[in-house]
Amino acid sequence: MILFFILASLSVAFSLLVVLRRNVVHCAMALAATLFLVAVLFVTLDAPMLGVLQVLVYAGAIMILILFVIMLLNPAALETRPAAWRILGALGAAALCVELAVLFFYRPASLSAPTAPAGFGGVEAVAESLFTGFVLPFEVASVLLLVAIIGAVALGKRGG
Amino acid sequence: MAPLHYYLALGAVLFAIGVAGVVIRRDIIVILMSIELMLNAVNLTFIAFARFLVSLDGQVIVFFVMTVAAAEAVVGLAIIISVFRHRQTLDPAEMTLLKW
Numbered sequence: 264m265i266l267f268f269i270l271a272s273l274s275v276a277f278s279l280l281v282v283l284r285r286n287v288v289h290c291a292m293a294l295a296a297t298l299f300l301v302a303v304l305f306v307t308l309d310a311p312m313l314g315v316l317q318v319l320v321y322a323g324a325i326m327i328l329i330l331f332v333i334m335l336l337n338p339a340a341l342e343t344r345p346a347a348w349r350i351l352g353a354l355g356a357a358a359l360c361v362e363l364a365v366l367f368f369y370r371p372a373s374l375s376a377p378t379a380p381a382g383f384g385g386v387e388a389v390a391e392s393l394f395t396g397f398v399l400p401f402e403v404a405s406v407l408l409l410v411a412i413i414g415a416v417a418l419g420k421r422g423g
Numbered sequence: 424m425a426p427l428h429y430y431l432a433l434g435a436v437l438f439a440i441g442v443a444g445v446v447i448r449r450d451i452i453v454i455l456m457s458i459e460l461m462l463n464a465v466n467l468t469f470i471a472f473a474r475f476l477v478s479l480d481g482q483v484i485v486f487f488v489m490t491v492a493a494a495e496a497v498v499g500l501a502i503i504i505s506v507f508r509h510r511q512t513l514d515p516a517e518m519t520l521l522k523w
Contacts, residue, residue, distance in 0.1 A: 267425040271433045278437055278460055282444035287452055294456045297437075301463050304433075307424070308474040310482050317466075320489050325459065325496045332500045333452060338513045352446030356439040363435030368428055376424045377477050384474075384482060392479040393486065404490045411494035418501035 266307060274300040287333050291326060298322040310384040430471035437464035451513045455499050462492045 277300065280293035298321045305314035382388050393401055437460060444457030466485045473481025506518060 264425050267429060271429075274433070275436055275440070278440045281453070281456055281460060282440055282448065287450055290453050290456055294459065297460065298463060301437075301467055304430075304467060305470050308430070308470045310470045310473065310485075313466075313470060313482050313485050316486065316489060320493055321459070321463070325493060328496060328500055329452065329456065332504060335504065336452075336507050336513065338450065338452070338507075349447045352443045355446060356443035359442055360435055360439035363438070364432045368432075375426060376475055379474065379477055383477070384479070388479055389482055389486070392483050396480075397483050397487075400487055404487055407494055408490060411497050415497045415501040418498070418505050 267304075270300050270304050270307070274304070287338060288330070291329050291333060294329075295322050295326045298326065308384075309379050312384060312386050312389050427471055427475045431468055434464045434468040434471070437461075437467065449514050449516065451503055451515050454515070455496065455503070459492060459496065462488060 274297050277293045277297040281290050281297065284290050284293065298317060302314045302317035302322065305311075305317055441457045441459075441461035441464060444460065445454050448454055448457065466488055469481040469485045469488070473479060473485075503513070507513060510517060512518075
């Protein structure tokens with residue numbers, strides 16, 4: 264419980280930094296920290312494999328990619344939008360947040376955590392589910408990744 | 424372990440912060456990062472439901488969300504680089520070629 268509050272407050276603080284910092288590199292580092300904290304939250308929710316994947320794929324691959332693009336483009340820090348936009352964004356986010364939170368707190372029954380079976384969320388259990396019930400989406404995801412690779416190469420090619 | 428709705432509320436807060444980032448920032452890279460933040464908030468709710476319903480389906484769907492997010496980041500960043508080469512800007516307000 265205490266662990267959850269520490270992780271939750273830290274992840275909210277870092278995600279606020281993502282939105283509010285002017286410097287893009289600071290935003291990227293704050294996002295990496297947020298992704299790490301969410302990975303730890305995954306582990307506390309008995310999803311160790313997804314936690315590891317989160318660190319590898321998100322905090323590793325995607326953040327490196329974003330940092331490389333920032334480094335290549337070296338953009339000047341842009342101003343945030345005018346005050347009207349900022350107020351609109353803050354109000355909209357607050358309204359959305361309150362709405363979702365209210366929805367979640369009007370739950371039909373109190374869901375306290377049932378005990379998970381041994382090996383829940385481990386590599387074996389996730390892989391078994393992935394390769395039996397979800398094998399068609401798995402194949403579709405592989406095609407999607409192939410298309411994304413080809414698209415990225417075609418877009419990134421000079422003069423392409 | 425904290426109750427389920429604590430995790431859902433945290434997911435809601437993170438998602439709302441991501442939405443705010445998309446609305447208030449003008450830097451398209453930060454907008455992309457805010458979208459990643461929103462995807463992560465949804466992943467957190469998926470994992471929380473998977474744990475509290477003792478079903479692995481949520482975790483498998485998070486796996487697919489990660490795949491799609493990786494593809495989206497790769498193609499999105501390639502488009503950003505391509506646009507930056509032509510326009511020398513990252514401000515989406517100046518990318519008006521397709522605007523009527």
